[in-house]
Amino acid sequence: MNKVLISVLGNDQPGILATVATVINQRQGNIENLSQTLLHTVFGALLLVDIPKQETPESLQQALQEASASMGLNITVHPWHEQIADWHQNKPETQPYIISAIGPDRQGLVAEVASQLFKHGVNISNLQAIFKGGKNPMENVMVFEIDVPRATNMDELREALAEIAKRLDLEISVQHRKIFESVSTILT
Structure with a gap:
């Protein structure tokens, strides 16, 4: 498995986490950690996700963007190689x-x-x-x-x-x- 860090930003509305989590699940990913918050009417979330070896951050990002296109979200998927700070x-x-x-x-x-x-x-x-x-x-x-x-x-x-x-x-x-x-x- 590969770890990725996913950021999701956009106007708050029902279904954001359902859409993101469903795409991750359909692509055999596993959410390891999640933090979500609202800043006034702005939704923000960070997800640490394990994805299968054949999945790339770019293809997952594209799938997430396609699934959430009508929601106007800004979704970014970054490869995550944990480096523990001093x-x-x-x-x-x-x-x-x-x-x-x-x-x-x-x-x-x-x-x-x-x-x-x-x-x-x-x-x-x-x-x-x-x-x-x-x-x-x-x-x-x-x-x-x-x-x-x-x-x-x-x-x-x-x-x-x-x-x-x-x-x-x-x-x-x-x-x-x-x-x-x-x-x-x-x-x-």
């Missing part, structure tokens, strides 16, 4: 945290927080950000799921994020994932 090869022991940031929309919010996390050796495993603009803080929210190395000084990380919060008029919360999930469960 960080993953020598991954430190980490703890899962959740950072939420709420406040007025302005240019550079994601860059500010992400850069500070990088300076502290923190890996972002998932990020959801909704920016509707304006000053209403509840319309501008970022939620980072992060892996924090145990060696990271959490007081220093919190101080650095507090400085960003003060400068950019944000409310930033840093919680261990277990605490975040427990509070969320209690509130629902």
Whole structure:
């Protein structure tokens, strides 16, 4: 089997995953991993797929594009030869945290927080950000799921994020994932 990475982008509508998954199945491919999201009305998905040796990324891409032609999707199939990054090869022991940031929309919010996390050796495993603009803080929210190395000084990380919060008029919360999930469960 050959591994390919498939990206699917387009206007959200019913049937996108059904169409893509059906074509993959018909061509004896196997979806190993899938991540799908909506950004406002834009659908986006990444699929890691095993395809038979006789299948090529180009022929699979053509089949996917033909099957989804009426949907107006942008589908790309790339050969995937996994190369594990140094960080993953020598991954430190980490703890899962959740950072939420709420406040007025302005240019550079994601860059500010992400850069500070990088300076502290923190890996972002998932990020959801909704920016509707304006000053209403509840319309501008970022939620980072992060892996924090145990060696990271959490007081220093919190101080650095507090400085960003003060400068950019944000409310930033840093919680261990277990605490975040427990509070969320209690509130629902």
